Amino acid sequence: MKRIDEIKNLLLTRKEISVQQLCSYFKVSAVSIRKDLTKLEEEGFLKRVYGGAVLAEHTPSIPKSCDFGFDNPIFYQLAEYACSCICDGDIIFLGSGRTCCILAKLLHKFSNLSVVTNNLTALDDLLASGARIYLIGGEVTSTDGITLFSSPENPAHFAPNIRVNKAFTSIYGIDLNKGLTVNSIISTYIYRYLPTIANKWYLMVSSDKFNKLSMYSAADLQDVDCIITDRCPPEYSKLFRAHQIEVKVLNAEDERITHETTDS
Template sequence: MFAEERKIKILDRLDKQGKVRVKELSKLYNVSEATIRRDLQELEERGMIKRTHGGAVLTEHTKFEPTFLEKEDKFHEEKEAIGKLAASLIEDGDTIAIDSGTTTLEIAKNIKAKNLTIVTNSLDIAYEIGKRSDIEVVITGGMMRWKTRAMVGPIADNTIKNLRVDKVFLGTNGICIKKGITTPNLIEAQTKRALLKIASQAIVVCDHTKFNQVSFAKIADINEVDIIITDNKLPSKLLDKYKEQDIEIMISN
């Protein structure tokens, strides 16, 4: 087993059990305790866990996941502005993918382009777009998570991997130059990765509170994203840091 694969399994075990012990992991993965300690140290350096005497626990913020309804009313004006700006990037005849989420839903509500094909793993977005006769909607299917109302898992992933789109619009719980874009759930992260892989252009949409936040499961490195669209409350110093990394950030009004 490769080191990264072992770390993913450790994180998955932490997600299910809340804590792990070095001795147990050493026996489970048939490696030395020193190797497990190095794994835990690297995960701690990434901000994903907190080491304890003889083991580790998840850091509080990496696992926290608000529900769709909880997020819906937060920063609504900012999300609406982000949605309008993102929708303006969609051109007539485009084939696009729109990830599930409260910010991405605002994109669907503000699409002006015509003759589109849209792939989505969101029933809310499919319903919104379904009001348009000039848009063909492809729903991924899959297991719907109650918390986020996203369809995820193997069925969704298998549908997605056989498609190709011009642009993908992804939501995220955390975005960080060093640690990439992240979300609290491993299965949902995998489906987001699947959407990312089929697109010629990757566009992440998120309000300013998601910056410098790190959640449990990694979706992608920051250099895999072409454009980040956010609101006008992002601090200028933080914006400059992203520009220094040649990351394009579009600011909504």
């Protein structure tokens, strides 16, 4: 049942998918995938086509509470705030994850943008924005069953001379001792490369990611130049100030009160 649900998530995001892609994603046989697709076709969720399936034209609407995390208002607020840091003509890197996918939908506001990205799910929105797109290749994977991204094991081999003036990413977890952490080793490749190509790295992070730890260390906290968050715990604010890391808080007044209470 879990695999069926994940196939639904992927189709809702991508609208179409091949049997081969699903086999690679779930590490199961084509026979198993075809059985799943047949079941979903009988339910009216998808339509089978040669080599795969497409989302049915009349798929019932999904309740907002089941919108797989994209309905989280914090993600939209973080992405909107990130937009205030972007200017016409910028060369930016856009990372993977849902907040970055939302940011991609907002880039149509800008002209003459160049975007380097490994975010496959956001590709349609990036192309629609009119920006020049430079896609990083490598192994394709997903860590949430919803969004897809690619990452070469050595990004420096992709474009040794590439430079961006701003990078925008999200992260799975932030820990005072372990830094930025992710739940896939493939995710670490890009994060470790970013400080060498970006003049300024913006990290969009919801407050629930603080004190959250995952398996793989992706970067040190000191590698980030700016944190965009809805709330920053006092102990992290102190560390960020010590390392001259800029912090942009959605509700700046609440954050000021928190700092004053802590400092007193």
